[in-house]
């Protein structure tokens with residue numbers, strides 16, 4: 001039984017990571033066909049780094065992901081602080097409202113945002129093409145916000161509410177108190193929220209598809225819309241690189257969380 | 272010493288339409304150690320938060336040095352607080368926690384270093400500078416919290432049950448340490464506790480509170496010896512509280528017997544509450560006692576025995592150093608000093624081993640004799656005129 005469990009675990013992980021391994025191997029394959037390994041090569045990577053068009057698209061995606069993650073983190077952190085200071089009943093109501101977008105099908109979010117933008121564009125700004133970087137940014141911030149709020153809220157709940165009183169007692173204005181005492185307590189939550197927002201934004205296709213304009217196209221949108229035929233192998237190289245970047249980021253995030261948790265445990269023991 | 276520093280005038284606090292503090296009038300003198308004492312939920316923390324500026328009273332005024340400070344925010348008050356749960360800043364080490372207030376006040380680094388080092392000395396925490404709060408024991412965190420407040424040299428230090436989380440031993444040590452610090456630095460301490468022993472041991476003045484109202488203000492001796500009502504008598508130490516009738520000045524009737532006492536100024540025949548402290552009662556052989564009863568239980572308490580005596584259905588607590596076994600028929604003697612008379616209050620009948628007048632309690636002959644004095648009732652009455 002124990003043996004079976006182990007075998008089962010291995011199968012599950014193989015299933016999860018096999019596609020990545022195929023992609024990884026494929027990115028070094030000297031040939032177009034993934035079914036046959038025709039020799040090791042770095043030519044896919046060379047092609048990728050010479051292909052300024054694809055790199056520009058990737059850069060677009062990164063710019064969008066970074067800026068939307070930063071904005072969402074800023075807005076989301078303050079939103080979380082605001083929600084935390086609400087009274088019990090209203091607070092749980094607001095948290096439910098926050099959680100709904102998380103389970104809302106992306107396609108619904110995408111279409112409704114698109115409708116809103118077009119409506120605002122035609123009705124208020126009198127223009128036919130509002131869609132572009134700004135709409136993408138707004139959309140990404142919108143779907144990223146709940147992730148940030150959800151990762152900051154637990155930090156606020158763990159925090160001793162008297163800390164702010166103590167700061168003011170020792171001479172801080174409320175604003176000083178927030179930056180000197182509350183913010184340091186929230187950092188781990190803020191950082192993991194930001195990282196989550198970044199990764200969600202980087203690979204988003206569904207929502208982006210409905211709100212992008214030709215002036216600003218992201219990599220996932222380009223790949224889905226223009227690569228109906230066979231995918232050029234340079235993309236294997238790009239995805240492999242992306243996978244490793246994300247992997248490193250995730251490991252970093254776990255390390256931060258683990259350190260934070262062991263601190264929490266010590267704190268509970270100490271108290 | 273006796274300069275007035277803070278005054279609360281008619282302060283009242285409502286939360287959601289519920290009154291948790293009502294007509295609070297207290298003044299706090301410079302360099303005084305004043306304790307707010309009362310059961311959980313009586314409004315001690317709320318009072319402290321009003322003084323600290325974290326709450327504004329629904330009505331009433333707060334004065335500091337004669338100036339009304341209702342609208343002054345906490346960071347502008349010359350008051351520092353030791354919070355009920357310490358509230359140390361987890362991301363700062365001991366040194367930086369203590370230095371926090373000085374850094375906000377932009378005190379030069381050199382002076383910060385001197386003052387923090389001095390505080391570390393006072394609370395005996397040298398060598399702990401680099402530790403984070405979660406690497407300290409409860410007592411050490413406690414002392415950091417005290418140092419963090421004291422280093423700012425406030426005029427007033429508010430302490431909210433600062434020793435609540437400590438074990439008995441550490442508690443006693445810290446009580447002494449706090450008292451020493453208070454005397455050494457000459458700062459006004461406003462101390463909150465629900466531990467009456469702690470309050471009596473440490474304070475210059477004790478304020479007894481219940482249900483959002485002040486019940487009595489006085490020195491520890493006053494509070495213990497001259498409680499104003501049944502609540503105070505019961506809350507401070509152990510008390511037998513009996514129904515009595517004030518027959519005349521200095522004469523109170525309990526159990527149908529008249530006793531000489533030290534209290535006066537009541538209406539003739541006014542019903543009163545009579546407090547008799549368990550340690551004041553002397554047990555004597557039954558035939559020479561003022562009242563006689565049967566011992567029902569005995570508990571050894573170290574220094575003394577807690578002896579419960581049944582006087583015809585009314586159970587008294589008596590503390591004695593001599594052992595009297597259950598079933599023993601004994602007498603008790605009361606001197607005028609042992610009897611304290613209080614006006615009836617809303618608390619009458621709620622506390623103590625209470626009894627009402629019992630006509631059959633007439634074991635001792637000559638019911639008109641006044642026990643505990645040479646004078647008769649008539650003489651006492653005459654003396655008053």
Ligand SMILES: Nc1ncnc2c1ncn2[C@@H]1O[C@H](COP(=O)(O)OP(=O)(O)OP(=O)(O)O)[C@@H](O)[C@H]1O
Nearest residue numbers: 286287291309310311312313314315316317318465
């Ligand atoms: N922010 C608040 N909102 C509503 N009610 C409150 C609030 N703060 C305190 N109360 C109520 O006011 C009353 C007095 O509370 P307070 O904290 O002053 O009691 P306390 O004497 O300090 O008790 P303890 O010894 O348990 O700390 C309590 O009944 C409490 O429920």
Ligand SMILES: [Mg+2]
Nearest residue numbers: 315316355431
């Ligand atoms: Mg309290």
